[in-house]
Structures are given as structure tokens and as C-alpha cells.
Amino acid sequence: MSGEVVVVGGGVAGLATGVVLAESGWSVRVWTREPVERTCSAVAGALWWPYRIEPAELVGDWSVESLRVYERLARTPEETGVRLVGGVMAGTTVAGLGAWGAEVAGLRDSAGGLRAVLPLIDMVVHLRYLRERLEAAGGVVELRDVTRLGEAAPSVGHTVVNCTGIGARSLVPDAGVRAVRGQLVVVENPGVEEWFVGATGGSESVYFFPQPYGLVLGGTAQEDDWRQEPDPAVARGIVERCAGVRPEVAGARVLEHRVGLRPARVGGVRLEGERLASGGWCVHNYGHGGAGVTVAWGCAREAARLVGGAGVR
Template identity: 65%
Template sequence: MSAVADVIVVGGGVSGLTTALLLAERGLRVRVWSRDPASATTSAVAGALWWPYRIEPEALVGAWSLETLGVYEELAADPAPTGVRMVAGVHEGEHLAALGPWARRLKGASQVAEGLRVTLPLIDMPVHLRWLEDRLARAGGVVERRTVRDLAEAAAEAPVVVNCTGLGARELAPDPGVRPVRGQLVVVENPGIDEWFTSADPASSATTYLFPQPGGLVLGGTAETDDPRTEPDPRTAEEIVARCARVRPEIAGARVIGHRVGLRPARDAGVRIEAEELPEGGLLVHNYGHGGAGVTVARGCARAAAQLVG
């Protein structure tokens, strides 16, 4: 017999868990239905540097990102359980003046020869997802492994359903504007690099970045739209390492310890945070379409979605 719920959140990645946590902390009885454990979601694969990357609508993203930034800055005071650290690095070719109004709120950002130097949250996602699950459990929320084939299944068990299914929203919403953007990463033994670096050309599917995480140096990457492959491509992996080694030559000799592929849940019309009445009288709240910045906007979007729950 399933537990009684005021809200069922469908989707157990960073967006679903964060939304569920806010609702549970308000005193609502919350269940999360997730096909996969958090460690197997797209969120767990993310390189997870806070930055509004490949996400729309621009008019709303800034506020969502800054709200989330404030939360991460607080969590970084205790990185071991939260997985959040403040780490310095450079966005190559980026100019502060060319960014949106949100960028003026970045602390200590400076223009250097290579681009924009700034200290930002870098999140160890497996650790952070466990922290979210633990917080949710302490607030009375329950995470259940369940494959959902129709959101009506959740609507039959709770008066409010929150759709945080990412790519799954393409079929479940249904929303044909949701599409995968494939990201491949390589993890190597860190040869002593303690700062992150990114270089992204919006016109190219190839990006270059390196993120020093506790489990190794994460190298990237790709942004291949409408590519649903989830297996690592060996040639792509070699190209990623070669690009990163041009930035930091010591990477060339680093031992490869893992490969990752994640499908970013992009949406043609940008993030969808919207409520609709269901024919049976229930409420369906959508929170999906975060593209490459689900971690960056997690708290801001969760707050907006939670407000629609009422």
C-alpha cells in the first residue's frame, strides 16, 4: 500500500528532488517517483559548474540562477556532505559586459587576458544528490522507484502532480519540443589542477572544459543536439582529452579512469514552469526543459514551481 500524498513529483534528478524538498519543508506530504536512482539520472553525470549555459528564456534565467547561486554559496561552507565547493577558474573569451544583468551580481569577477575570471560553485553531483535525498527524507518525503508511462498514474494517487521528468516530458507531457543534447565527458586522474576552465563556442558541438572534482578531473565535452546515444564514443573521448591537453599539457599523460554520457533535456521554447488543471480536477505543474543548466537554476525553478502548487 503506497503512502498517502499531497503531491507526487515525477522525476528524481536535481530538479525533482529540489522541488520535492521545498514542498516537503512546507509541510506537504510528498512522494517522488523516479524510474532511476538519483545516481543514474542525467543530473549525476553533469560536470556541474554553476553557470547559465544553454538555457532559455533569458528574461527569467538570471533570477532563477542567482537564487540558486545564493543557496550554493551557503552550502559551500560545508562541502563534505553537500558536495558544493567554491572554486576559481576562467571562462575563456567571456566578457562581463556582454552578459546579462545577472552577471553584475557575481562577486569578485574580473576581466583577464584569457577571458572572465571568477569563483563559482562547483558541485560534486553524486554527493549533492544524496544530500538532497537525505534532506527530503528528514522533511518527511519519500522517494520511490517507479516507471511512469502516463502522468495520470500519479494524478490518480495525489491531488497535485509535479512533472520534473526532463527528457521524459517529450512523451509524458507530451511535448515534441523537448530534445536531447548529448554531452560526453572523460574523467582522468587529476595531475594537480585545482582550478576549472571552460571554452565554449555556441556554433560548435565541441566544447572544452575541465573541472577538478573530488573523484578526478572531469574533461569535456560535447553538445550534440538530437543525438540520443548514451554510450561513450572512443574517438570523441580522444578528441576531448586532446583539446583539454592543449589548455593544460599535463592532462595528456593523465590516466583515464572513466567515461560519462548524459543527455541534457533541452526544450525549443525554453524552460516550462506552468500549471494546468487536469480533467479529473487535479493540478499538474510542469518544471522541465532546463537544457545544460538544470543544476544552475535548480532552486530558482523549484521555487517557481512550488509557488504554482499553492
């Protein structure tokens, strides 16, 4: 190997992968089509929880590995954007979780649902932290639109890690990549201190996350919907559903509307190596659905191992 790796994709998956590689001694360049703060990751809620992601037999380990990282990062929330916050997962019980549930401290059943203290991440701060950590390890972030993976790994001895999320549909190409549209409303926080997630299922749900910049209200999971503009009717429905749980939300001033396309994939996450037609080595790390933040570090470390010989820690 040449010792240089190009990571394509500047969201949380790409940056976390870049950090792991750079801190393991690789020369890393992250190529991103748009600035880090404008990626899909930037608009995420973002509560740690394995949501809308497969395959189930692998997700638990990736999630727990990432959880351990976030627990450490939560010691300096101003720097990392990660806080440990309590809340309720309605319609969920400890017994109903996978084996990974035993690795999450403090989970308990209550009358309202599963109570937990989980990482809640301010993604604007967190993405800046990841970029700065990457740069401190010698990596760089470059704005570049890639049309072929062979551009980043043009011959034998070159390596690319594909963390393009929804972009993998056309870049690989992978017709199994599908958009699951999520719309959010950010309002002034009327005093909500805990997060809440209602019973999930269908295209509409109810959840709210208290972030330092406001209260994030959600949400939707509209499959194969590629619209990126906020829908006013959908926004009204989100506020109404959240106000059904916390009535004070109804009168809160709206600060922002957000839309993100979750990168779902038929068959779940693709995390594997492939020899490109160019002769270069490609490691795919995409298809994280609604849990890109939740599995970011676990998947990043596995991707680094697939790059070859990385001293992952």
C-alpha cells in the first residue's frame, strides 16, 4: 500500500473513518461533494439508538463500540457536542431489545416505556470536532465531486473508502440504496429537558430532542421520497404530534425546518472490500439507514481493518 487513503464522503461516517485511519498512521484525504456542515449528518437529531438499520446480527456490536466512544466524548461536551441525556423510549421494553441492550448501562422499564440515559449529539459541533481531530492527525478535507471511485484509487497500491451514503446509489452504482426522507422542526425550547421517542413504525412518528440550540421535533420516515425541501403540512403535523406529548411545544417559536435523506439499503449496511477495475482497493462503508451516528465508530474501525494493516485503537 502507498500509505495514503482517500475517504469519499464528508458526513459522520466519512469523518470518523478518516479519524481512525489518520490516528493509525495513514495519510488521509477526505473528499466531500459539499462542506461538512451541509451533509445529511449535519441535520440529524441525533440520539444514539439502533434505528432503521440492518443487518441485525452486526448492528449491535457496531453500536456498542460507538457508544463507548461517545461516553468518553461526553466528558467534554462543549468541545465534542456529545452529552449524556435521559429520556423515554415509548413502546419499548428491556426484554424486547437485542443482545446489545445488556451493554447499555441503566436501562429500565417504566410506566411510560424504556427509560435510558443515552448520547445526544449536537451534530454541528460534533462534525467540527471530527474535522479538527482529523486535521490534528495530519488528515485533510477537500471539496471534490467524484463521479467514479477509480478517481480516488486509480491503480494498484491506491486505496479508497466509500462513505458516500445516499450518493452510493449512483457512484457505485448500487440500485439497492434508497432514500428514507426525514423532516424535522427546530423550535425554541419551552423547558423540555429530556428526550422522548414515541412508538416507531410507519411514515410518521413523534420524538423530540433537547439540543443546546433548541428543541428538535420529529419526524417522518418516508421511503423512496427524494424531496429535500420542507413540506409545510408535514411540519404542522410534526408539531401537533409532539404537542400531544408536551403541550407547551404548540406555542414554541419555530427556528428552523430541516430535511435529510437517510441512506437506507436493501440488505443493510455494506461494509466490505472490493478490487476496482482500475486495480485500486476499495472499502465500502455505506447504507447506514437511520443510524449513521449510532454505528459510526464501530463501522469506521471495521473499515480501517479492511483497508489493511491499520493499527486500530
